[in-house]
Amino acid sequence: MSEAVEVTVAERFEELYGAEPEGVWAAPGRVNLIGEHTDYNDGFVMPFALPHTTVAAVSRRTDGRLRLHSDDVEGGVVELSLDGLTPEADRAWTAYPSGVVWALREAGHTAVTGADIHLTSTVPTGAGLSSSAALEVVVALALNDLFSLGLKGWQLARLCQRAENVYVGAPTGIMDQTASACCEAGHALFLDTRDLSQRQIPFDLAAEGMRLLVVDTQVKHSHSEGEYGKRRAGCEKGAALLGVDALRDIAYDELDAALDRLGDEEEVRRLVRHIVTENHRVERVVSLLESGETRAIGPVLVEGHASLRDDFRISCPELDLVVDTALTAGALGARMTGGGFGGSAIVLIDATDTDTITKAIQEAFAAAGFTAPRVFAAVPSAGARRVS
16 A cells, blocks of 8 residues: 555544544455455365455544544445444444444453544445455554554454454355455465465466466456355355265265265255355465466366356356356456455466467457456555554
8 A cells, every 4th residue: 555545544533523534444355366256165265365455543442432434435424332233223324333342342352442534445346356345344443543452453353254244234244354365465274164274385486487466357346245155155065965064074075975965955055066166276276386387277277167156156247257268368267356246357368478368358348349448467466554
């Protein structure tokens, strides 16, 4: 984040609340390299943080009031009472930051006695890049620092997930919040979502002459809508039918036998097949990156897209067009990323092919009559931090 943005956020805070903020914090959005919809199945994921961040200028209050403002939403300052924060009572954008405050206090952190918060963000919303997690994590980190709660990054991620699941009502897994809180620059985060063990995997594409493009299709989605929840419920049904705690417990070499046991439950069979093979793909990507075979992850990304499209059925024409066009134009690999039903795709390329592949995607969208996509390079960046 530039110094100019930091100063602007602090100045805007002072305009709104009449005093300088006690500090400024930033939390990034994320791209998931591989491991989609595995997080709520206790599986493996591999995200990395983007340079795009949500920035919060924050000061403490002691009167049980929470005042919220965002430059990205029309309207003035919203004032809430901490005693009045209850799940499902708030369906505006304020549910995300107020949900974090609710989750902290419900977990026993009653030292949080109120705050003035001003927010601004460069994370695209509805693009599958975790704008909501960045908003949650930046608020959680600021309150953790200001009220000396002593919570680690993974603990903040857990509380933010609870805020989104219970307070906002979106049945998301733990990946997005952990990525925003814990990623390191120049690395992808190999995360076991069952025990939250982490390993930072070096991921420096520029040094190897490669680049990862993010293609935001401009097709908006919302995790709290029904299709995401249906997939999660289907996975839970599959685990119950197979007698395991989560689909993570089905080993890759046991998949065929597990599918046979599911009989004519065709929809559940598809969901199970995706989760088990996707966990295996994450492990393959980790192995390839650690052995220096970065280019070889391209075909694994393509396999992941086919699984999300055909088994999990959460792709859309725009996402499929990105992947098909990029591969035809010479990309090393491509797949949709994020929750699905729109959002973004990632494209692994040789850096010298950036203009050619970007142009091919833009022309394909124009020919199909789709809204022009937003294309940018994804650079593995730092996780949440205090910036002033």
